[in-house]
Amino acid sequence: MPTRSIHxxxxxxxxxxxxxxxxSESKPAGxxxxxxxxxxxxGGAPASITRDEAAALPREASRASLxxxxxxxxxxxxxxxxxxxxxxxxxxxxxVQQLYQTYGVERRLGRPAERLLKWASVVQEACVAKPTASExxxxxxxxxxxxxxxxxxxxxxxxxxxxxxxxxxxxxAVKQLEDVLGAFVDAQKIAKLARDKGLPDAAARLLEQxxxxxxxxxxxxxxxxxxxxxxxxxxxxxxAELVGDFEKIHWDKYKDDREFVxxxxxxxxxxxxxxxYDMHELQGDTxxxxxxxxxxxxxxYAEALDGLVVLTEDRNPIPSYRRLLQDPLAxxxxxxxxAPDRESDPILFSRSLYTANMxxxxxxxxxxDTEESVELFAQALLSGGVVATHEAAEKQAIxxxxxxxxxxxxxxxxxxxxxxxxxxxxxFRAVRREFKEKDR
Numbered sequence: 001m002p003t004r005s006i007h008x009x010x011x012x013x014x015x016x017x018x019x020x021x022x023x024s025e026s027k028p029a030g031x032x033x034x035x036x037x038x039x040x041x042x043g044g045a046p047a048s049i050t051r052d053e054a055a056a057l058p059r060e061a062s063r064a065s066l067x068x069x070x071x072x073x074x075x076x077x078x079x080x081x082x083x084x085x086x087x088x089x090x091x092x093x094x095x096v097q098q099l100y101q102t103y104g105v106e107r108r109l110g111r112p113a114e115r116l117l118k119w120a121s122v123v124q125e126a127c128v129a130k131p132t133a134s135e136x137x138x139x140x141x142x143x144x145x146x147x148x149x150x151x152x153x154x155x156x157x158x159x160x161x162x163x164x165x166x167x168x169x170x171x172x173a174v175k176q177l178e179d180v181l182g183a184f185v186d187a188q189k190i191a192k193l194a195r196d197k198g199l200p201d202a203a204a205r206l207l208e209q210x211x212x213x214x215x216x217x218x219x220x221x222x223x224x225x226x227x228x229x230x231x232x233x234x235x236x237x238x239x240a241e242l243v244g245d246f247e248k249i250h251w252d253k254y255k256d257d258r259e260f261v262x263x264x265x266x267x268x269x270x271x272x273x274x275x276x277y278d279m280h281e282l283q284g285d286t287x288x289x290x291x292x293x294x295x296x297x298x299x300x301y302a303e304a305l306d307g308l309v310v311l312t313e314d315r316n317p318i319p320s321y322r323r324l325l326q327d328p329l330a331x332x333x334x335x336x337x338x339a340p341d342r343e344s345d346p347i348l349f350s351r352s353l354y355t356a357n358m359x360x361x362x363x364x365x366x367x368x369d370t371e372e373s374v375e376l377f378a379q380a381l382l383s384g385g386v387v388a389t390h391e392a393a394e395k396q397a398i399x400x401x402x403x404x405x406x407x408x409x410x411x412x413x414x415x416x417x418x419x420x421x422x423x424x425x426x427x428f429r430a431v432r433r434e435f436k437e438k439d440r
Contacts, residue, residue, distance in 0.1 A: 086254075086344045087340070087341060087342050087343055087344050088111040088254045088342055088343060088344045089111075089344075090341070090342050092108070092114045092117070092118075092342075093114075093118055093121075093342075095117075095118060095121030095122060095124075095125065096114050096117045096118055096121055098121060098124075099117055099120065099121050099124060099239070099243060102124075102234045102235070103235075103239075103240055103243040103244070105243060105247060109246055109247065109249075109251060110251045110253075110254070111254050111257070111342060111343075112251050112252060112254070112257040113246050113249070113251050114342075115155060115304070115305060115306045115308070116152065116155045116156070116159075116246070117243070117246070118306055119148050119149075119151045119152035119155070119304065120152055120239055120242060120243070122145065122148040123145065123148060123149055123152060123226075123239065124234075124236055124239045126139060126140055126143055126145045126148075127140075127222070127226045127227065127228075127236055127239075128228050128234055128236065131231070131232075132227075133219045133220075133222040133223035133226075133227050134219050136222050136226070136227060137181075137184075137215065137218050137219050137222055140181060140222075141181075141184075141185060141188075145181075146178065146181050146182060146185065149174060149177055149178045149181065150178050150182075150300060151300060151303055151304040152174050152304070153171065153174045153175050153178050154297065154300040154301055154304040155301075155304045155305070156170055156171035156174055156175075157171055157175075157297075158261065158264055158265070158301060158304075161264075162260060162264070163249050166245040166246075166248060166249055167245075167249075169245075170238075170241070170242045170245065173225060173238055174238075176221060177221060177222075177225075177226065177238075180214065180217055180218045180221055181218055183214050184211065184214040184215050184217075184218050187207070187210050187211035187214050188211050190207055190211075190372075190373060190376050190377075191204070191207040191208045191210070191211045193373065193401075194207045194208075194377065194380070197400045197401060197402070198400065199377060199380070199381070199400055200381070200384065200386045202384035202385060202386055203377070203380035203381045203383075203384040203386050204380070205384070206380045206383055206384050207376065207380050225237050225238040226238050254344060254345075255345070258308070258345060258347070261305065261308065261435075262347065262435050262436050262437070263436075265301055265432065265435045266432045266435055266436045268297070269298075269428050269429075269431055269432035269435075270432060272294045272428050273426075273428035273429055273432070277290065277291040277419060279291075279412060279415040279416040279419050280412060280416075282368065282371045282372070282375070288364060288367065288368060288371075288412075288415050289368055291364065291419065292360075292361060292364035292365060292368055295357060295360050295361045295364065296361050298354075298357050298431055299334075299354070299357065299358055299361065302337055302349065302354070303337055303338065306338045306342070307337070307338045307339055307340035307341060307342060307343045307346060308340070308343050308346055308347055309337055309346065309347050309349050309435075310337065310340050310343075310346040310347065310348055310349065311335070311337060311348075311349055311350070311351040311354055312348045312349065312350065312351060313325055313351050313352070314348075315348065315349075315350040315352075315353075315434070316350055316352045316353070317350055317353055317430045317433065317434065318352070318353060318356070318425050318426075318427070318430050320425065321350075321352040321353055321355070321356040321425075322352050324352050324355045324356055324359065325351060325352050325355070327355065327359075329355055329358065329359055329362075330351060330352075330355045334358050334362070335351065335354060335355050335358055347434075347435065347437060348437070349434045349435070350430075350434055353430055353431060353434060356427070357427070357431060360418060360422065360427075363414075363418060364415065364418065367411045367412075367414060367415050370403070370407065370411050371408070371411055373397075373401055374394060374397045374398055374401060374403070374407065374408070375397075377393075377396075377397030377400060377401065378390065378393035378394045378396075378397040379393070381393040381396055381397060394408075
């Protein structure tokens with residue numbers, strides 16, 4: 001393999017052009033700026049060094065006293081074309097480069113951080129698109145940004161125990177945004193359903209008020225942390241703090257990060273595998289909703305890792321799942337993961353197992369939605385004074401929704417049977433072993 005030369009310039013002019021992360025020179029004021037694309041820069045005497053020597057350099061970039069604050073003294077250039085020898089060293093995506101420029105990040109933070117920054121950049125773009133918090137809320141819903149926020153939340157959840165408070169506080173902030181956004185979207189749907197199903201006006205208005213209250217709560221959250229300040233700028237307080245804290249973190253090297261991700265997901269799934277869920281309960285920390293949540297984290301992690309997990313049809317650790325490869329779900333949007341364009345050593349994961357897991361997420365989601373719609377309709381009927389007892393409210397809710405009278409018993413029976421099958425097949429054990437790449 002040819003040796004890669006990495007040239008470091010010995011000085012930067014005090015005025016005019018300055019060296020950027022991609023080794024290019026910045027344009028004078030008024031001209032477009034170049035995007036950040038290169039490896040981390042570091043100091044030293046001008047020289048041509050090998051890749052191994054470059055890897056041994058300190059992580060922190062030196063600053064030029066002549067160039068003033070925010071100017072990198074040294075640059076790192078790729079001499080063998082636009083693509084480096086390792087995909088994880090390739091130029092970050094446009095959104096990540098834009099975050100680097102917007103918040104003055106002067107060195108590459110590395111592939112692990114840039115996976116998170118990719119989803120942060122999507123949130124950034126959505127939140128600066130409209131001039132008011134109210135319009136931004138409507139835009140977040142219309143653009144289906146919730147999923148991308150959830151992916152960011154998933155990675156922050158994965159890393160918060162590893163990197164501590166610098167990740168934990170951002171997990172809390174992003175989770176709050178996703179939780180309230182999700183609750184508002186769901187409340188909108190149930191309020192619309194109430195009108196579509198002809199629920200009495202007193203009950204329907206309560207569901208509409210619930211959606212309106214959640215919208216007001218969401219607008220307040222967006223206004224405080226997720227709107228540009230000052231107005232008209234690209235500075236989002238929540239994202240600015242996230243990027244600033246990311247700069248302070250000493251991120252693991254690519255190989256070490258890969259091993260951490262495998263171990264962390266494996267440890268989380270061990271706890272889920274050992275826990276006994278109660279399929280007689282809908283909500284709470286032990287019931288159907290919590291089981292679905294744990295199943296759902298699996299595809300969230302896989303997708304959020306942005307190419308680190310790749311599906312393969314060559315592995316079928318649970319033989320009975322193999323038939324699902326012929327199911328339309330296996331090639332649907334629900335079973336698609338980002339391409340490993342920026343991953344040097346992706347984790348291969350069974351497509352049949354992933355499809356089975358997604359099927360369970362969807363099936364448990366359908367059961368949850370059925371039960372919740374009955375519950376919310378019944379609460380509105382009772383609180384709205386339409387009926388006097390919970391029994392009557394539930395009966396009228398079931399009829400309004402067009403369900404069979406025994407829908408509750410049938411739903412929970414289906415949930416118990418699905419959970420029994422999941423346990424017998426040792427589904428969670430198979431999933432965590434795929435992430436750990438055991439028995440390959």
